[in-house]
Amino acid sequence: MTITIALPSKGRMKDDCSAIFERAGLKIYAVGNDRSYRGRVEGWDDVEIAFLSASEISRELGNGSIDFGVTGEDLVREGLAEADRRVEFCARLGFGHADVVVAVPEIWLDVDTMADLVDVAADFRARHGRRLAIATKYWRLTQQFFSSQHGIQLYRIVESLGATEGAPASGSADIIVDITSTGSTLRANHLKVLSDGVILRSEACLVRARKDAHADTPAVNAIVEAVRSVL
Numbered sequence: 695m696t697i698t699i700a701l702p703s704k705g706r707m708k709d710d711c712s713a714i715f716e717r718a719g720l721k722i723y724a725v726g727n728d729r730s731y732r733g734r735v736e737g738w739d740d741v742e743i744a745f746l747s748a749s750e751i752s753r754e755l756g757n758g759s760i761d762f763g764v765t766g767e768d769l770v771r772e773g774l775a776e777a778d779r780r781v782e783f784c785a786r787l788g789f790g791h792a793d794v795v796v797a798v799p800e801i802w803l804d805v806d807t808m809a810d811l812v813d814v815a816a817d818f819r820a821r822h823g824r825r826l827a828i829a830t831k832y833w834r835l836t837q838q839f840f841s842s843q844h845g846i847q848l849y850r851i852v853e854s855l856g857a858t859e860g861a862p863a864s865g866s867a868d869i870i871v872d873i874t875s876t877g878s879t880l881r882a883n884h885l886k887v888l889s890d891g892v893i894l895r896s897e898a899c900l901v902r903a904r905k906d907a908h909a910d911t912p913a914v915n916a917i918v919e920a921v922r923s924v925l
């Protein structure tokens with residue numbers, strides 16, 4: 695079978711990703727011209743490369759139209775229900791680090807932990823006449839963390855399409871769930887991460903879509919071993 699590997703075509707993960715593949719002996723060249731979204735790997739005739747955005751890669755892993763993808767764990771776990779059943783995280787690549795966190799306004803002096811937030815959420819309707827509003831683009835991870843792990847049911851998710859950290863100040867939400875890497879965006883918006891509010895420590899991963907045919911395809915294992923050998 696032909697194995698398709700999707701790699702980031704742009705953005706913060708692109709360059710680190712090509713460097714790792716090159717070190718692993720998987721030298722990629724574009725098919726057609728430099729702006730082409732297809733590539734091949736020198737010496738690996740049964741492998742083709744698709745260049746997609748990090749979020750598209752998580753979607754294509756879910757629908758099985760690619761065999762491998764390099765993308766952030768956060769995007770895979772947010773994009774796919776039951777991610778571990780549908781994909782395998784084969785290697786953590788050591789770049790693209792970002793934590794998905796719960797952050798609240800710094801002026802909430804009495805709120806430092808998820809247990810404190812459980813109390814806030816329980817009282818919120820009585821005090822404010824509405825449910826606690828959480829701005830996020832990570833609604834699946836938020837629901838799992840709040841409802842399943844912490845038993846918080848009384849909240850409302852406000853879907854954010856960007857600038858999530860601004861939501862508490864603008865009044866569109868009370869708290870946020872978003873990614874942070876250096877922490878400077880949270881600080882600039884006077885938000886603090888709860889001490890046990892890290893939902894996921896994400897980084898770029900080599901991810902395999904689970905397919906029965908992979909068991910009979912030696913190149914699948916060879917790709918994983920080649921990448922692991924340079925980490």
Ligand SMILES: Nc1ncnc2c1ncn2[C@@H]1O[C@H](COP(=O)(O)OP(=O)(O)OP(=O)(O)O)[C@@H](O)[C@H]1O
Nearest residue numbers: 705706707747748749766768769790791792875896
């Ligand atoms: N400071 C950061 N800001 C945003 N994403 C980061 C950061 N650091 C690491 N990442 C990771 O990078 C990935 C997102 O990369 P990028 O923004 O390039 O992709 P994308 O969402 O496909 O791009 P676009 O939003 O332009 O379509 C996520 O897995 C995220 O966790």
Ligand SMILES: O=P(O)(O)OC[C@H]1O[C@H](OP(=O)(O)OP(=O)(O)O)[C@H](O)[C@@H]1O
Nearest residue numbers: 856859872873874875876877878879880
């Ligand atoms: O902790 P920090 O280092 O401040 O990084 C975190 C911020 O970076 C990202 O936004 P970015 O402006 O990169 O744009 P994006 O949301 O389009 O990825 C992310 O959404 C956070 O807002």
